[in-house]
Amino acid sequence: MPPLAMLSLAVHALQPSRLAPHVRARWGAGAADGPRYSLRCICTMMMDDAYSNFAPSEKQLQYAQRLAQRTGLDLPPEALSDKESCSAFIDEALSKSPPSANQVAYAKSLAQSACIELPEQVLRSAKSCSEFIDEIQQSGSTAGFAGGSAGGGAATSRLPTDKQIIFAASLARQQQIGLSHEVLSDRAAASSFIDSMLAGGGAPNANTPIADPSGLSLVSESAVAGQELQSTQEPLEPAPFDLPAAVADAGDGNQERSLFREGQIPF
Structure with missing residues (x-):
């Protein structure tokens, strides 16, 4: 009011x-x-x-004034005395203001980690850049950004790690089977393949697969390490065994010599 x-x-x-x-x-x-x-x-x-x-706070007014100078927009008089008007002006200015260099660098790093392409509008609008960063951090989904489509779709699949590919290849080589393109290009498919191979007895008994922080199943580090150790381990030579002196002497003289004294129970 x-x-x-x-x-x-x-x-x-x-x-x-x-x-x-x-x-x-x-x-x-x-x-x-x-x-x-x-x-x-x-x-x-x-x-x-x-x-x-x-009334808006002092920090809110200062931020609105900086955005007005950056975008060339006129700060309305009601924004100086009404908190809602000031917030509405800030949202409008952010949509027309380019993102900062730090925002762009952080958005690019998140997009690279998620194996997705950075939308063009993220590079033009500070508001879109902030929304994109929040969306990736919360769910890893690019719904509402990819191609500007409304409603979005399923979350973009992520590539498997190098350790996943190496371990999946070693399991497939043991069973003399090939790896599909889906296993080599999708982390969830690679995890599912490795889990099924371990459950089917085609791989050594390793630790139970652990959960990846992103929500997808990954094979534990010890499973990969155990596979490498087993493949490189050499068979052990039989240890030398020394015969008792009494048996050795008996063999040299071609005579049988009892290992026990007379009257001694041999057990």
Whole structure:
């Protein structure tokens, strides 16, 4: 509600008998007593409260002024006294203001990590760039940005890691099967292939596959390491075994010599 409308409403409703309880509850028991209790004093206090609730903050005003200088837009007078008007001007200015260099660099790094193409509107609008960054950070989805289509679609698939491809290739080589294009190009398909191979007994018993932070199943590091150790391990030679001296002497003299004394139980 505009401040002038608030003032007229307050003046219309001001009556000493009705104001006294409100003043005591709001500003203390002694505020409604004495000569300072007047219509002007009450109006001033109510206007101060109303203005503090509806006026923009100092930081919000400074930010709006900087955006007005950057975009060349005129800051409307109502934005100086009304919080909602100031917020609306900031949103409009952000949509027409180019993103900063730090915003663009961060958006490009997120797009590269997610294996997606950075939309053109992200490079032209600071607001679109901020929305794109928030969308990627929250869900990894590019719905609403790719091609400017409304409604979007499924989240863009991510490529498998190098360790996934190497381990999947070693499992496939053991079973003498090939790897499909889907396994080599999609992280979820690669994880599903590795899990099925491990569950089917075609690979050594490794630790249980762990969950990837992005929500997709990955093979644990120990599983890959265990596979490498098994493939490079050489068979052990039998350890030398020394015969007892009594047996050796018996073999040299072609005589049988008992290993136990007479009367001794051989166990």
